[in-house]
Amino acid sequence: MSDPGRPPTEFETRVYEATRCVPRGKVTTYGRLGKALGCGSSQAIGQALRRNPFAPEVPCHRVVAGDRTLGGFAGHREGEELRRKRRMLEEEGIRFDKQGRVLPECLHDFPPT
């Protein structure tokens, strides 16, 4: 089995720090987060968030895909877990269009480091 108890790597810590800055009622994307970190791989971001041990301290549910679809949550890309993610966002005031995408106005602009 993998080691779920291993301490976060430096990379993961950076991802969590950045994610923590996304305010309630707003969302960001894997790509944007990556750029804010100087990481060219949004997929790596997703992997770090997937294993986020600090939820909901670190709001990994406020990170969606670049096309503004939900992306994934807790290792799932569809199903009940995804619906939970969507519900959480709705609770925070995020609105979706008929295609199930987050409204563009809800996107958070990252502050320059």
Added chain:
DNA sequence: CACCTGACATAAT
């Protein structure tokens, strides 16, 4: 919309 390719950290071997 369905691919394909690019990018990159981690896990597994």
Added chain:
DNA sequence: AATTATGCCAGGT
């Protein structure tokens, strides 16, 4: 230690 496989993706064809 080195290589391969896998993954909450993005961008282009």
